[in-house]
Amino acid sequence: MADECLERAADWLEQFDPDELDFSTTDGVVTLEFADGVRFVLNRQSGNNQMWFAAGVRAWHYDWDEGNTAWLDDRDGHELFGNIERVVAEKLGRPV
Numbered sequence: 560m561a562d563e564c565l566e567r568a569a570d571w572l573e574q575f576d577p578d579e580l581d582f583s584t585t586d587g588v589v590t591l592e593f594a595d596g597v598r599f600v601l602n603r604q605s606g607n608n609q610m611w612f613a614a615g616v617r618a619w620h621y622d623w624d625e626g627n628t629a630w631l632d633d634r635d636g637h638e639l640f641g642n643i644e645r646v647v648a649e650k651l652g653r654p655v
């Protein structure tokens with residue numbers, strides 16, 4: 560599930576102009592890099608069976624929820640990809 564999550568994120572990120580938002584992938588990590596050099600990171604945490612997403616000074620931990628077939632935050636239950644979209648839109652200053 561974690562590898563599918565990383566692939567989905569990379570597929571979504573391909574829509575952006577690399578001069579605005581570029582990304583790279585390595586084993587278990589997708590790094591988003593903005594034109595100003597700021598980086599956000601999505602990574603697999605195999606030991607915890609979680610996905611972690613860090614954006615600026617904020618970080619979230621997500622558990623796989625089979626019933627919802629989604630990665631949900633371990634604190635408030637928000638969905639991972641909705642949060643990625645939200646923080647990227649905030650950073651870019653436009654809807655994505």
